[in-house]
Amino acid sequence: MGLLSYKNKTSLKNRILNNAKFNKVIFYLTFSDIFNWGAIDVINSLVGIFIAEKFGDSAIEYVGIGFAIINITKASLQIPIGLLVDKIAGNKDEIVFLIFGSIFIGIPFLLYPLITTKYQFFILQACIGVGMSLNLISWRKLFALNLDKGNEGIEYGVYDTIYSISVALLSFIAGMVAGINNTFFNTTVVTFGIIVILSSLWAILIAKELKKHSINHKL
Numbered sequence: 001m002g003l004l005s006y007k008n009k010t011s012l013k014n015r016i017l018n019n020a021k022f023n024k025v026i027f028y029l030t031f032s033d034i035f036n037w038g039a040i041d042v043i044n045s046l047v048g049i050f051i052a053e054k055f056g057d058s059a060i061e062y063v064g065i066g067f068a069i070i071n072i073t074k075a076s077l078q079i080p081i082g083l084l085v086d087k088i089a090g091n092k093d094e095i096v097f098l099i100f101g102s103i104f105i106g107i108p109f110l111l112y113p114l115i116t117t118k119y120q121f122f123i124l125q126a127c128i129g130v131g132m133s134l135n136l137i138s139w140r141k142l143f144a145l146n147l148d149k150g151n152e153g154i155e156y157g158v159y160d161t162i163y164s165i166s167v168a169l170l171s172f173i174a175g176m177v178a179g180i181n182n183t184f185f186n187t188t189v190v191t192f193g194i195i196v197i198l199s200s201l202w203a204i205l206i207a208k209e210l211k212k213h214s215i216n217h218k219l
Helices: 002-022 024-087 092-114 118-146 152-178 182-198 200-218
Strands: none
Touching: 024 092, 024 118, 024 152, 024 182, 024 200, 092 118, 092 182, 092 200, 182 200
8 A cells, every 4th residue: 555655646746747847838838927917916915005005095995996997807808809819820819918918917017106196096907907818818728728638637736836836935025025115115016017027028938839849740
């Protein structure tokens, strides 16, 4: 029984390591998500405090409306974008949407320290909603298409484990830095905006890997 248990554990370990090592598309998509949605998760946890400093007692209302704007914008665009990426052959459209999604999500964080009215905040939230729509459909489609048959569960598990640990570390660092004073708080928000925009570089790596796969398949 002990030997069988050891073999099962070894087999599972080897499958995890092999998938993490060789499926570069899944690897790149995982880190694209960390530096995109991971950064969003961290910043969203700080937005309430940030808006409270800007608008005082009305902050809770504005944050609630802003969150609603993000989700309404995202909901209105998901199906049209899904139909579009399904209609266009190849992966170039998904890559382009990933890049522009990161830009649309990241820019509002750069502008947060400059806003002076609730309407500016709401416009930035709508911009985030557009970016999320572009990113979400494209990322999910690429991830689903590149999962290794028979190892889908492990690859989802590896993805979520890496994502969760990375976001925990980002949250800890952001909380420590942002808590120093208001200047560092603003710097943290802007820094994460830059991180989100730079996450578009992962899309370029994904494109290169998919192109390599296409060439190898033809050969």
